[in-house]
Amino acid sequence: MTDNTETIEDKLDQLxxxxxxxxxxxxxQVDFVTDEGKHVxxxxxxxxxxxxxxxxxxxGESGSGKSTSAMACLGLLPGTGQVVxxxxxxxxxEISHYTQKEFTAVRGSKMGLVxxxxxxxxxxVWRIGTxxxxxxxxxxxxxxxxxxxxxxxxxxxxxxxxxxxxxETFLGSKELPALMEAAExxxxxxGVKGDRFEKSMERFRQEWVAGSETRWRVADDLIxxxxxxxxxxxxxxxxxxxxxxxxxxxxxxxxxGLPDAATRARQFPHEFSGGMRQRALIAIGxxxxxxxxxxxxxxxxxxxxxxxxxxxxxxxxTDSLGTAVLFITHDLGLAAERAQHIVVMYKxxxxxxGPSLEVLQQPQHPYTKRLVAAAPSLASQRIVSVEExxxxxxxxxxxxxxxxxxxxxxxxxxxDHLTREFKLPRxxxxxxxxxxxxxxxxxxxxxxxxGESGSGKSTxxxxxxxLLKPTSGKVTYNGEDIxxxxxxxLLDFRRHVQPVFQNPYGSLDPMYSIFRSIEEPLRIHKIGxxxxxxxxxxxxxxxxxxxxxxxxxxxxxxxxxxxQRIAIARAMALNPDVIVCDExxxxxxxxxxxxxxxxxxxxxxxxxxxxLFITHDLxxxRQIADDVxxxxxxxxxxxxxTDEVFLHPKQQYTRDLLDAIPGGKLELGLNLD
Amino acid sequence: MTDITKPLPGQxxxxxxxxxTPLRAVDNVDETAPATSxxxxxxxxxxxxxxxxxxxxxxLFIVFVALFPGVFTKNDPNxxxxxxxxxxxxxxxxFGFDAQGCDIYSRVVYGTRTSLSVGILTTVIVVAVGxxxxxxxxxxxxxxxxxxxxxxxxxxxxPMLLGAIVVLQMFRTVTSLWKVVLVLALFGWVSTAxxxxxxxxxxxxxxxxxxxxxxxxxxxxxxxxxILPNSLAPIIVIATTxxxxxxxxxxxxxxxGIGLPSTTVSWGGDISNAQSILRTxxxxxxxxxxxxxxxxxxxxxxxxAVKDALDPKSRTA
Numbered sequence: 001m002t003d004n005t006e007t008i009e010d011k012l013d014q015l016x017x018x019x020x021x022x023x024x025x026x027x028x029q030v031d032f033v034t035d036e037g038k039h040v041x042x043x044x045x046x047x048x049x050x051x052x053x054x055x056x057x058x059x060g061e062s063g064s065g066k067s068t069s070a071m072a073c074l075g076l077l078p079g080t081g082q083v084v085x086x087x088x089x090x091x092x093x094e095i096s097h098y099t100q101k102e103f104t105a106v107r108g109s110k111m112g113l114v115x116x117x118x119x120x121x122x123x124x125v126w127r128i129g130t131x132x133x134x135x136x137x138x139x140x141x142x143x144x145x146x147x148x149x150x151x152x153x154x155x156x157x158x159x160x161x162x163x164x165x166x167x168e169t170f171l172g173s174k175e176l177p178a179l180m181e182a183a184e185x186x187x188x189x190x191g192v193k194g195d196r197f198e199k200s201m202e203r204f205r206q207e208w209v210a211g212s213e214t215r216w217r218v219a220d221d222l223i224x225x226x227x228x229x230x231x232x233x234x235x236x237x238x239x240x241x242x243x244x245x246x247x248x249x250x251x252x253x254x255x256x257g258l259p260d261a262a263t264r265a266r267q268f269p270h271e272f273s274g275g276m277r278q279r280a281l282i283a284i285g286x287x288x289x290x291x292x293x294x295x296x297x298x299x300x301x302x303x304x305x306x307x308x309x310x311x312x313x314x315x316x317x318t319d320s321l322g323t324a325v326l327f328i329t330h331d332l333g334l335a336a337e338r339a340q341h342i343v344v345m346y347k348x349x350x351x352x353x354g355p356s357l358e359v360l361q362q363p364q365h366p367y368t369k370r371l372v373a374a375a376p377s378l379a380s381q382r383i384v385s386v387e388e389x390x391x392x393x394x395x396x397x398x399x400x401x402x403x404x405x406x407x408x409x410x411x412x413x414x415x416d417h418l419t420r421e422f423k424l425p426r427x428x429x430x431x432x433x434x435x436x437x438x439x440x441x442x443x444x445x446x447x448x449x450x451g452e453s454g455s456g457k458s459t460x461x462x463x464x465x466x467l468l469k470p471t472s473g474k475v476t477y478n479g480e481d482i483x484x485x486x487x488x489x490l491l492d493f494r495r496h497v498q499p500v501f502q503n504p505y506g507s508l509d510p511m512y513s514i515f516r517s518i519e520e521p522l523r524i525h526k527i528g529x530x531x532x533x534x535x536x537x538x539x540x541x542x543x544x545x546x547x548x549x550x551x552x553x554x555x556x557x558x559x560x561x562x563x564q565r566i567a568i569a570r571a572m573a574l575n576p577d578v579i580v581c582d583e584x585x586x587x588x589x590x591x592x593x594x595x596x597x598x599x600x601x602x603x604x605x606x607x608x609x610x611x612l613f614i615t616h617d618l619x620x621x622r623q624i625a626d627d628v629x630x631x632x633x634x635x636x637x638x639x640x641x642t643d644e645v646f647l648h649p650k651q652q653y654t655r656d657l658l659d660a661i662p663g664g665k666l667e668l669g670l671n672l673d
Numbered sequence: 674m675t676d677i678t679k680p681l682p683g684q685x686x687x688x689x690x691x692x693x694t695p696l697r698a699v700d701n702v703d704e705t706a707p708a709t710s711x712x713x714x715x716x717x718x719x720x721x722x723x724x725x726x727x728x729x730x731x732x733l734f735i736v737f738v739a740l741f742p743g744v745f746t747k748n749d750p751n752x753x754x755x756x757x758x759x760x761x762x763x764x765x766x767x768f769g770f771d772a773q774g775c776d777i778y779s780r781v782v783y784g785t786r787t788s789l790s791v792g793i794l795t796t797v798i799v800v801a802v803g804x805x806x807x808x809x810x811x812x813x814x815x816x817x818x819x820x821x822x823x824x825x826x827x828x829x830x831x832p833m834l835l836g837a838i839v840v841l842q843m844f845r846t847v848t849s850l851w852k853v854v855l856v857l858a859l860f861g862w863v864s865t866a867x868x869x870x871x872x873x874x875x876x877x878x879x880x881x882x883x884x885x886x887x888x889x890x891x892x893x894x895x896x897x898x899x900i901l902p903n904s905l906a907p908i909i910v911i912a913t914t915x916x917x918x919x920x921x922x923x924x925x926x927x928x929x930g931i932g933l934p935s936t937t938v939s940w941g942g943d944i945s946n947a948q949s950i951l952r953t954x955x956x957x958x959x960x961x962x963x964x965x966x967x968x969x970x971x972x973x974x975x976x977x978a979v980k981d982a983l984d985p986k987s988r989t990a
Contacts (some may be wrong), residue, residue, distance in 0.1 A: 016681055024683065026830050049683045341684050354686035364688040366696050465887050494889035506880035511711060511902045521888045550702055567884070574888075578731040591699045 012053055015151060020087035021049035022091060022324050023073060023292055029085035030065070030072050030348075042068045042081065046350045048343045050292060050324050052151040055315070057327045057335035059371070060345035061589040065118075066328050069345070070294050072096075073326070074111055075103030081159070108139045112290035112323075116297040118277035122269040128280050129265030132249045135287040144170055144242035146214045147289045152322030170251065171218060173210035173262070179239035180204065183222060186235055192226045200225040209261075211251025253572065254282035257313040275306040282314055286323065294320060294326045299334075303452040303616060304660040311338060330589060332375040333619075333663025336360045344368050361670045375663075376595035410429035413441040413464060413497075413580055414609045418473035420459050430621040433459045434632040436473070439627075441578065446604065446611040448625035448642075450618055450657065456634035457614045461582045464612060465499050466490075477578070495525055498571035502583035504563035508555040514541075514566055523572045540569040544599060561592030565599065572603065579613045585620060597623055619661050622646060630654050679890075715982040725978035731971035739786040743766070748779035750818075751940045759954055771943070771957045772950055773792070780938055781964050787939040788968060790852055793919040798858040800912050803865025810866070811873030812896050822870070825863045833860040834922060841931045848934040853926060857919050868911050872904030906983040914976030917969040924965055940965045 030043040043065040050056045058066040064534055069076050073088050075098055083652055088096040115121040183204055183580050187197055215236045222232035253261035256279040269277060269291040276618040285293055318325050321334045328337050335342050342356035352365040363369045420434040434456040439559045462468040464475050466482050475482045485493045501507040508517050518537045538548055544565040554643035585593040603609055613624055628645045638651045649655045719725045753775035758957035760770045770776035809823035837856045844852055882895050926932030927941025935942055940961040
């Protein structure tokens with residue numbers, strides 16, 4: 001078996017060398033023109049190439065020009081963007097000067113796109129099937145015959161001999177029942193019995209999907225199941241007669257991994273979850289069997305486990321179709337795991353490129369080094385604060401400081417059998433968002449709640465902050481039930497338990513200057529006079545390492561990471577005991593995320609803060625948390641110290657989550673430290 | 674197998690020379706850029722808009738005329754002498770005289786004050802009442818919202834001019850300018866209320882309100898400190914645009930003879946008086962009409978420019 005795969009790889013390599021790159025971008029320059037008529041260089045002198053059947057990843061932070069480069073290849077630059085220099089060659093043809101009309105001919109059939117946001121890229125008023133059909137009709141696709149890439153043909157040539165064009169006909173749904181029957185009879189005739197018969201039939205039922213299975217594959221399957229060659233081809237020719245548009249649509253959706261595709265095709269986007277929508281978009285992107293698929297952060301809006309499933313499937317699919325994938329991501333781990341070749345972009349330029357493992361294990365450019373160092377992969381340890389690092393290096397190696405405090409610390413927040421129900425709209429049913437959750441946050445430590453979207457973790461955070469009333473159970477702060485706080489007591493509680501929210505763009509009032517935003521908690525609690533408040537704001541800005549000059553600025557002028565630091569400064573204004581971070585670093589780029597995590601950690605060491613850290617990202621948990629609570633469907637699944645949970649996960653769900661961390665098993669940055 | 678590890682042509686290891694892309698500090702603040710609030714930004718956009726400059730100059734001029742009519746004419750608009758019946762222009766009386774023998778130029782100048790005060794007073798009342806009711810409906814939601822929204826719907830169903838005519842019919846004897854202002858406001862507040870409600874609803878759900886609550890702020894404080902300021906932009910836009918239409922409505926009502934009494938100098942009344950002699954002396958009607966058109970146009974242009982500057986879609990925050 002290994003011999004066989006090796007030869008396929010060898011063959012692929014040979015083919016790639018002989019055919020040359022499918023997409024070749026040389027010294028690409030893309031400019032955007034501002035309102036004032038100034039040219040802003042979004043991409044400068046960037047070169048990269050994609051070979052047939054290869055996964056190439058472009059990695060970089062937001063604004064690095066990675067999406068812009070890809071969109072330039074598709075002729076889909078937004079707004080005033082325009083290619084001002086360099087060349088883009090698709091299959092040896094220069095396309096950078098193409099008009100929109102010429103691009104239209106190439107898009108879809110030669111280059112497909114899987115866009116970033118599954119929520120906004122499907123038209124809500126059309127059925128999913130109609131939207132797949134649109135892609136097929138726009139490119140005049142023959143829906144009854146399979147179009148295979150030259151690469152797939154060349155690779156498969158050795159194994160299967162395709163006699164005539166008719167052999168690439170798709171199976172239609174009308175003939176499917178008759179085909180099944182004939183196959184069953186043929187198996188009986190061939191003398192296949194018992195377990196083998198059942199297994200073969202099961203395989204047929206699964207694989208023979210109308211609109212996706214071709215005549216030669218049906219014949220091939222039958223032959224493999226033990227039917228004689230001539231009989232197999234006779235059956236295939238008799239029953240595989242071509243598919244209708246509806247069959248093909250269902251077939252495509254099925255290939256993209258949507259179960260029960262024929263029914264799904266008749267549904268509307270709002271009936272789909274994020275992951276299903278992404279699958280539909282993949283089906284659309286691959287509908288016309290493009291040679292190259294450009295996937296622009298296709299899974300960044302999805303949960304890690306869903307992401308893993310979708311990418312696994314996409315990889316299988318593109319491998320079998322021989323489609324090359326240009327994969328744009330901000331996630332180094334993902335790039336390392338999926339792509340053979342990696343291109344790192346920074347400020348519109350390619351700073352490093354090469355074979356992905358080599359680049360990430362031995363980064364050369366300082367930016368790549370920085371990126372690799374900041375990547376929260378499984379291998380990383382809990383961040384140790386600056387002071388601790390300085391004081392006693394050996395203690396840190398042992399992870400000693402934290403374990404000591406874990407054992408001796410008293411409880412600051414206790415969540416006791418917390419349950420919260422919501423009424424479902426238009427029904428009488430109640431939905432349990434949080435179901436009997438109990439845990440304790442010890443003083444001076446960090447407890448992380450991990451879970452996928454919809455697991456109820458943010459609801460817990462809101463109840464701890466007393467922004468939401470629990471249906472039953474209680475939250476105690478320093479031994480006192482927080483639901484009993486009134487008036488002055490409540491104000492006091494608010495003073496000591498502070499939040500930092502997920503969305504750095506939403507949690508600051510756009511009408512308030514940074515100074516007023518940070519000053520607000522001091523005003524609410526009537527602390528100090530104007531002068532002392534000003535001094536305190538300066539002190540806080542210094543604490544989050546921002547210059548004093550940002551005081552007069554407004555939130556829209558700052559980056560996401562800077563706003564998040566402002567939000568932290570505001571939370572710190574009243575010297576709280578507990579900070580509840582609800583996905584506080586999830587929206588940030590890796591480097592900025594790393595910076596904010598270090599800041600949080602240093603603040604904890606300096607001020608003895610306790611954190612309740614809500615996140616969907618297990619890799620981040622490793623860096624910041626002492627204790628971990630894993631939640632699924634509102635229930636607490638696993639609870640333990642970070643090391644216990646990471647090294648010896650007890651529940652399957654936790655193991656799945658750990659497995660889904662992209663690049664979790666790869667060791668990156670071997671030359672660092 | 675060995676040559677697979679060798680990269681394909683054009684995909685060899687590449688590291689950019691460092692001096693080409695010097696590494697910058699992570700997430701540094703650009704300290705050179707000028708600080709901008711939302712209003713400062715809007716002002717910068719406005720300043721560059723020719724529509725705003727033209728309408729701004731016009732409005733400043735109109736306001737000046739309304740405040741100091743004496744600067745522009747020494748004639749009393751109410752001094753009418755039938756000896757001057759429909760006389761043409763002569764020195765000191767550039768627009769000539771109307772059918773009553775009144776000086777058209779001075780009547781146009783003095784009419785500015787009437788139109789402008791009706792427009793501005795109505796807008797002020799409409800914005801105050803509309804914002805208050807809309808904000809209450811949006812902020813409290815539930816049955817309060819349901820009741821207030823139905824009231825708004827009912828008023829929405831009444832055409833403003835028709836409603837104003839009916840109400841004004843009942844108060845023919847009242848001569849005050851406030852009569853027209855109040856009636857226009859009575860039917861005008863609903864659109865502002867609707868917009869205010871929508872704006873409050875959308876900014877109520879923004880995260881900074883939750884953040885503020887968690888900091889210890891009360892709901893009322895949130896409403897006045899965060900929600901209302903963030904809802905102002907669309908209210909300002911509708912206020913500027915509708916100011917012009919109130920001026921038109923006043924003129925229309927006066928033209929129909931049920932707006933301001935004939936003793937008050939107003940463009941609508943003058944246009945009404947001039948219509949009977951339109952065929953023989955069109956210029957009598959021409960001057961007040963042009964004054965009215967320019968004034969309304971100026972305010973509508975201003976509203977357009979303000980809308981461009983405050984359009985929430987063009988802002989990222």
